[in-house]
Amino acid sequence: MTHLSCPTCRAPWREVVTCARCGTHLLPLMRLAVRAHALREAARQALLDPARTTEALALAREAHRLQKSARSRALLALALVAADDREGALEVLASS
Numbered sequence: 001m002t003h004l005s006c007p008t009c010r011a012p013w014r015e016v017v018t019c020a021r022c023g024t025h026l027l028p029l030m031r032l033a034v035r036a037h038a039l040r041e042a043a044r045q046a047l048l049d050p051a052r053t054t055e056a057l058a059l060a061r062e063a064h065r066l067q068k069s070a071r072s073r074a075l076l077a078l079a080l081v082a083a084d085d086r087e088g089a090l091e092v093l094a095s096s
């Protein structure tokens, strides 16, 4: 899973529901990370089937929208190439 930190104080996430430093409730963030992870996995599976490139792209886009990371960006770029959008892939890779 992508490295997470507290959105309030940026303390590294220690796999607990409440931030040890500032007390922020982190369950919504954890749920979002789990959802983004599931979407990335589904996108990877869809990418293996040439008939599912449109679906793979939609899944990769949603995963990247929910949780941006180097990994989600690379997956989105790959899905764009698979969907024959090389310019889009280069734009995604150029943004950070």
Ligand SMILES: [Zn+2]
Residues within 6 Å of the ligand: 006, 007, 008, 009, 010, 011, 019, 020, 021, 022, 023, 024
């Ligand atoms: Zn915190």
